[in-house]
Amino acid sequence: MATLRTIKRRVRAIFKPETVLHRGQILPGKNLRFGGAHFLDNEAFLAAGERDARALMQWCGLTADSVVLDVGCGTGRLAIGIVSTLGNIRSYCGIDVNETAIDWCMRFITPHHPSFVFQYIDIRNERYNPSGLKSAETRLPLQDSSVDVISLYSVFSHMRSGDVCAYLEEFRRILKPGHKIFLTAFVEEGVKDEEENPSGYQREWKGSLHCMRFSLSFFRSLVEASGMEIIFYDHGTETDGQSAFVLQRR
Numbered sequence: 001m002a003t004l005r006t007i008k009r010r011v012r013a014i015f016k017p018e019t020v021l022h023r024g025q026i027l028p029g030k031n032l033r034f035g036g037a038h039f040l041d042n043e044a045f046l047a048a049g050e051r052d053a054r055a056l057m058q059w060c061g062l063t064a065d066s067v068v069l070d071v072g073c074g075t076g077r078l079a080i081g082i083v084s085t086l087g088n089i090r091s092y093c094g095i096d097v098n099e100t101a102i103d104w105c106m107r108f109i110t111p112h113h114p115s116f117v118f119q120y121i122d123i124r125n126e127r128y129n130p131s132g133l134k135s136a137e138t139r140l141p142l143q144d145s146s147v148d149v150i151s152l153y154s155v156f157s158h159m160r161s162g163d164v165c166a167y168l169e170e171f172r173r174i175l176k177p178g179h180k181i182f183l184t185a186f187v188e189e190g191v192k193d194e195e196e197n198p199s200g201y202q203r204e205w206k207g208s209l210h211c212m213r214f215s216l217s218f219f220r221s222l223v224e225a226s227g228m229e230i231i232f233y234d235h236g237t238e239t240d241g242q243s244a245f246v247l248q249r250r
């Protein structure tokens with residue numbers, strides 16, 4: 001017998017479809033997408049995921065044989081982009097503090113692509129999971145030196161430096177030596193070390209952790225303290241003026 005939760009979900013899906021089929025890929029319904037109004041367009045959403053997959057191929061050596069960790073995977077934009085670009089890869093793990101997003105990925109991606117798995121993690125984020133646990137208590141569900149590529153698109157842009165550090169420490173543990181991380185963040189020169197929702201910067205910010213901006217020197221010091229180095233930096237080229245970074249484990 002259907003549970004109350006399943007019935008509610010079915011009724012909601014009549015008014016707000018959970019999926020859209022576009023160019024042969026199952027995409028999340030428009031109300032389930034993260035990352036701004038431009039992703040309401042199906043082609044823009046899929047093309048951005050494909051572009052990010054190609055960036056991982058170019059900068060981090062992503063291949064069909066890679067083990068990938070996507071932190072803050074949302075409703076699978078990168079996973080769908082990888083499937084559309086490379087097909088099924090050896091192993092992809094998407095983690096997120098948003099249970100609804102992980103639930104969607106588990107129901108609509110994993111059944112078609114079993115090497116793509118998703119896990120909800122209960123880490124506190126004032127914007128996305130205000131009742132979660134402190135990040136310092138978190139250990140990611142991955143073995144030491146087991147991951148080839150880590151991606152965080154638009155995730156450090158919503159985290160304070162203490163939480164960024166806790167993640168960088170974990171990445172140092174799970175990433176294979178010499179392997180790489182692709183991430184985006186709000187980083188500028190000549191600004192305060194860290195500032196939440198800086199006024200007059202890029203656009204109007206609303207609510208906790210909508211934008212966390214770091215100074216370049218401070219961000220570099222966090223990366224280096226965790227045993228990694230910045231090997232590529234492209235200023236202001238990503239969503240809302242975030243910068244792209246490639247880090248390498250020393």
Ligand SMILES: C[S@@+](CC[C@H](N)C(=O)[O-])C[C@H]1O[C@@H](n2cnc3c(N)ncnc32)[C@H](O)[C@@H]1O
Pocket residue numbers: 034035071072073074075077078095096097098101123124125128135152153154155158159163
């Ligand atoms: C702007 S969305 C980006 C989603 C996805 N990376 C993309 O580019 O489509 C930020 C995502 O980070 C997730 N997030 C925030 N804090 C997190 C944390 N501490 N650990 C994992 N995910 C987190 C949010 O739940 C949300 O899905």
